[in-house]
Amino acid sequence: MSDINAGLRHLHALLAQLGEVQDELARGPRQVTARENLVKKAEEELAAKRESLKQAKAAADRKSLDLKTNEAKIAGLQAKLNAASSNKEFDVIKGQIEADAVANSVLEDEILESLETVDRLQIAVGEGEQQVTQAQQERDKRAKEVADAKGGLEARVGELEGQVKEAEKILGGDNAVKYRRLVAAYGAEALAAVDGSICTNCYTAITPQMRVALNSGKVIFCNCSRLLFVPEGG
Numbered sequence: 001m002s003d004i005n006a007g008l009r010h011l012h013a014l015l016a017q018l019g020e021v022q023d024e025l026a027r028g029p030r031q032v033t034a035r036e037n038l039v040k041k042a043e044e045e046l047a048a049k050r051e052s053l054k055q056a057k058a059a060a061d062r063k064s065l066d067l068k069t070n071e072a073k074i075a076g077l078q079a080k081l082n083a084a085s086s087n088k089e090f091d092v093i094k095g096q097i098e099a100d101a102v103a104n105s106v107l108e109d110e111i112l113e114s115l116e117t118v119d120r121l122q123i124a125v126g127e128g129e130q131q132v133t134q135a136q137q138e139r140d141k142r143a144k145e146v147a148d149a150k151g152g153l154e155a156r157v158g159e160l161e162g163q164v165k166e167a168e169k170i171l172g173g174d175n176a177v178k179y180r181r182l183v184a185a186y187g188a189e190a191l192a193a194v195d196g197s198i199c200t201n202c203y204t205a206i207t208p209q210m211r212v213a214l215n216s217g218k219v220i221f222c223n224c225s226r227l228l229f230v231p232e233g234g
């Protein structure tokens with residue numbers, strides 16, 4: 001088997017490794033950004049919970065104030081009842097007192113419900129604060145991991161790029177130009193192994209003449225544009 005195939009196999013392996021390291025290098029910042037978005041979402045949800053708690057407390061306070069106002073009103077009516085000068089006046093005032101007492105009973109139930117809502121929302125706010133803290137910790141942890149790994153990954157990219165450049169020397173002229181255009185578009189998938197007579201990229205058969213040319217060390221591009229090589233043992 002020709003040395004060109006061994007060289008293309010090596011070049012393909014290097015390109016695959018380079019692509020993996022570049023992907024890992026790019027993946028880290030994306031993961032940090034994703035975790036930052038989770039922090040923002042948790043903070044927005046917490047802000048909404050705090051606003052709901054604020055509104056619930058205000059509603060409970062208003063109802064408590066209404067209750068105190070009504071109780072003062074009833075006390076005033078009670079004084080008037082005691083000083084009523086006629087049965088008619090007595091009955092009217094008594095009716096007002098009874099109506100206000102019913103209204104107060106309803107208010108007391110509403111206040112109880114409001115306070116239960118406040119308690120529930122306070123719990124929700126506490127849970128929201130924990131979620132924000134956890135999201136921030138996970139973001140900071142991943143950001144540190146990415147920062148710590150960045151230097152090593154960049155060094156590995158540089159090393160592999162140098163090895164790729166050296167391995168690419170087996171190609172020249174128009175073949176090199178076409179190859180570089182393919183690598184820019186497809187990365188390691190610019191090259192495709194031939195399984196018997198089948199291109200492993202487009203899964204169509206190459207001609208017998210193309211297979212002979214591959215075996216003799218010629219540079220062959222498939223109809224799908226990929227640079228073909230014979231795998232080891234193939």
